Amino acid sequence: MDAYRTPDELFEGLPEYGFAPNYLDQDGLRMHYLDEGAGDPLLLLHGEPTWAFLYRKLIPPLAEVGRVVAPDYFGFGRSDKPTRVEEYSYDFHYASVERLTEELDLLETTVVVQDWGGPIGLRLAVEHPGRIARLVILNTWIGAGRAPSDEWLRFREFVRRVGTDLVPGQLVRISCVTELPEEVVEAYNAPYPAPESKAGVLAFPELV
Numbered sequence: 001m002d003a004y005r006t007p008d009e010l011f012e013g014l015p016e017y018g019f020a021p022n023y024l025d026q027d028g029l030r031m032h033y034l035d036e037g038a039g040d041p042l043l044l045l046h047g048e049p050t051w052a053f054l055y056r057k058l059i060p061p062l063a064e065v066g067r068v069v070a071p072d073y074f075g076f077g078r079s080d081k082p083t084r085v086e087e088y089s090y091d092f093h094y095a096s097v098e099r100l101t102e103e104l105d106l107l108e109t110t111v112v113v114q115d116w117g118g119p120i121g122l123r124l125a126v127e128h129p130g131r132i133a134r135l136v137i138l139n140t141w142i143g144a145g146r147a148p149s150d151e152w153l154r155f156r157e158f159v160r161r162v163g164t165d166l167v168p169g170q171l172v173r174i175s176c177v178t179e180l181p182e183e184v185v186e187a188y189n190a191p192y193p194a195p196e197s198k199a200g201v202l203a204f205p206e207l208v
Helices: 059-063 090-103 117-127 150-165 168-175 182-189 199-207
Strands: 022-026 029-036 041-045 067-071 109-115 132-140
Touching (some): 041 117, 059 067, 109 117, 150 199
Parallel strands (some): 041 067, 041 109
Antiparallel strands (some): 029 067
């Protein structure tokens, strides 16, 4: 599987993001995660098109009361990025988070889910109830057999149309109710400096 690895220097000096990187090898792909604090774990799962940077303000206070683990899915953040959209599936993303949870032996875990973190993290809770103590459910959904809304379908068509010209930071900006500083927008863009780095971002809308 061909994969893109974002140069480490692109993650230097990001605002409020001075955390040490950690990596787990999964069949030749390097998965990045943050691991801060000690105690019962809190697993923070991000959505599309964000990465662990999303939780930068929550991690320090949470790390005072527990062990905060915040992974980047494959295709996002500092994790390796398979370059073909076809490599990505819901099961692929779920299996990587499940494996991270098992290899770090997370028990009594509080799972925090947002956006795509919901379908991934809620499945983790169902399939591994012995590991999960609590759920914190933010803006997310579960698949219930209903067709996506017209608004969401327009978003998917937009992503299809722009393709690798997609600017993830701009998507985050227009989704926020407050204005983001330019350096924060650029931090959301940092993992995706080349067209081949964006396959994971482009794949998620096709998986709904």
